[in-house]
Amino acid sequence: MPTLKRLxxxxxxxxxxxxxxxxxxxxxxxxxxxxxxxxKDQDALVARLxxxxxxxxxxxxTPFPSALIERLPNLRLLxxxxxxxxxxxxxxxxxxxxxxxxxxxxxxxxxxxxxxxILNLLRDLPAxxxxxxxxxxxxxxxxxxxxxxxxVVGLGKLGTRVARIGAAFGMKVIAWSQNLTAxxxxxxxxxxxxxxxxxxxxxxxxxHLILSDRSRGIVGAxxxxxxxxxxAIVNTSRGPLIDQxxxxxxxxxxxxxAGLDVYDEEPLPxxxxxxxxxxxxxxxxxxxxxxxxxxxxxxxxxxVIEAYLAGSPIREMQP
Numbered sequence: 001m002p003t004l005k006r007l008x009x010x011x012x013x014x015x016x017x018x019x020x021x022x023x024x025x026x027x028x029x030x031x032x033x034x035x036x037x038x039x040k041d042q043d044a045l046v047a048r049l050x051x052x053x054x055x056x057x058x059x060x061x062t063p064f065p066s067a068l069i070e071r072l073p074n075l076r077l078l079x080x081x082x083x084x085x086x087x088x089x090x091x092x093x094x095x096x097x098x099x100x101x102x103x104x105x106x107x108x109x110x111x112x113x114x115x116x117x118i119l120n121l122l123r124d125l126p127a128x129x130x131x132x133x134x135x136x137x138x139x140x141x142x143x144x145x146x147x148x149x150x151x152v153v154g155l156g157k158l159g160t161r162v163a164r165i166g167a168a169f170g171m172k173v174i175a176w177s178q179n180l181t182a183x184x185x186x187x188x189x190x191x192x193x194x195x196x197x198x199x200x201x202x203x204x205x206x207x208h209l210i211l212s213d214r215s216r217g218i219v220g221a222x223x224x225x226x227x228x229x230x231x232a233i234v235n236t237s238r239g240p241l242i243d244q245x246x247x248x249x250x251x252x253x254x255x256x257x258a259g260l261d262v263y264d265e266e267p268l269p270x271x272x273x274x275x276x277x278x279x280x281x282x283x284x285x286x287x288x289x290x291x292x293x294x295x296x297x298x299x300x301x302x303x304v305i306e307a308y309l310a311g312s313p314i315r316e317m318q319p
Contacts, residue, residue, distance in 0.1 A: 001311050004077055007054040009034045011061035013267075020291070021298025026305060030054065038062060038267065046071045053077065056301055059288060060085055061266070066092030077308050079103065081297040082288070084317065086211065091319035099308060101315045103300040110261075110287035111161045114236045117259030118145065118204055121232055121281040146170035151202025152190060153218075154237070155180055159208035160188040174198055177209065199226040204234065211238035221246040224256060230279075232257040236287045239263040244274075251277035261287050 007026075009017050012034050023032060033052070038061055039045040045068065049055060054077040057064065064078065066089045075098050080088055083102040093100045120126055123142035131139045150166040152159045152175040163173045167189040175190040176198045185192035199205060205227065209215045219233070220243040227233065227250075235242055239262040250256050257279035266285055268275070274282065300315065307314040 002076070002308055004030050004054045004305060004309055006031045006033065006052045007056060007305070008049055008052040009056045009058075011038050011058040012036050013058075013061075016294065017056075017058075017298055020294045022302050023298070025302055029309065030305065042068055042071075050074065054305070055079065057081070057085065057088070060087035063087035064093070065089050069093050069096060069098065077101070077305070079301055079304055080317070081105075081301065083315075088317070090317050094319065099313050100317045101304045101308070101313060102317050103298075103304065103315060104296045105288070106290070106292040106296040108158055108161055109290040109293050110158055110236050111165070112290070113261050113283065113287045114158075114162050114206055114234060115165060117234050117236070117261065117281050117283065118206070118232070121234075121257055121259045122204070126281065145204070148172070148203035149174060149201050151175070151193075151198040151205040152208065153177060153195075153198065153205060154208035154210075155185060155188055155190060156208060158237075159206075162206055162208065163188045163190050171204075174201060178214070195223070196226060199223045200228075202231060203228065204232045206234040207237050207241050209237055209241055211240055216240050217243050219243065219247075221249070224250045227256050229255060230257060232259060234259040236261040239266070248273045248277060251279055254278060257281075261285055 007030050009032060013036060015036055017034060039048060049072055051074065053074045055075060056079045058081050064087060069089060069092050078088065078093055078098055078100045081103050082105050088100060090100050122145060124140045127140065146169055148171050150171045150173045152163045152173060154177045155163060155175045163175065166173050173190040174193045175185045176193055176195045180192055182192040209218065218241055224246055233256060244264050247258065251258055259281040261283045262285055274280065304315055
């Protein structure tokens, strides 16, 4: 029967993992250590993780490429919150006899953050709250979303939900992705347009693509340059979908605005150029961070560990 002696829970930024799952069910069976910081240096990470035969990774905060996996000979069970994790080389792990599993999740909380960014950015809500607290009253004029054009890049599960909410707000919804058909766009209440037309027509562009070699840098200087003056781009998917240097240049020139929840480097380091850019609404990758989602993550993580110890792994990831 498989054993699991020590479990490392990684990147628990808020220090909430143990309070949001039934970890007491593992009491006396598995020693659990929680780490709240992210180590970028691989040597330091190996030194930290070497004693552990089980690891729970929080999404893609700490990647597990083959070069790291090969340096962890004690590792037997690697769990990621969520059903997939592109930061884990699953094939390399399985080749070394490591069981790799995911967890359940809850709903689509990234949709909340997408609309939070759009509404806060267009109505200038953070600045208006700050001015009110400082004793001022109505210091700017915001823009309503009704009547604007929403451009959705990527009309999958999340993009479709964002599109339908846009339509409910009274927005004109247009969409583009590399394999999108007119029929699928229409089913989501959107009009299929070309990539060039989407960036030229949209008042708000929102990205909902998986990061891959094909999508990396899919929004560059040409796309940002085609946007209307003061139009907004929102990214709650992955930072590298947008060419960061081109985005910083466009923001500093005051040509466009941006609502960002994801970045090329996370956590975003102090002094990062985006932090000083005007016309931005920035959040620290909150798309999946909700009470319901965390509770689903950690409840099923415990279930995964129990099943592994019973010799019947569940929720195994495939390469």
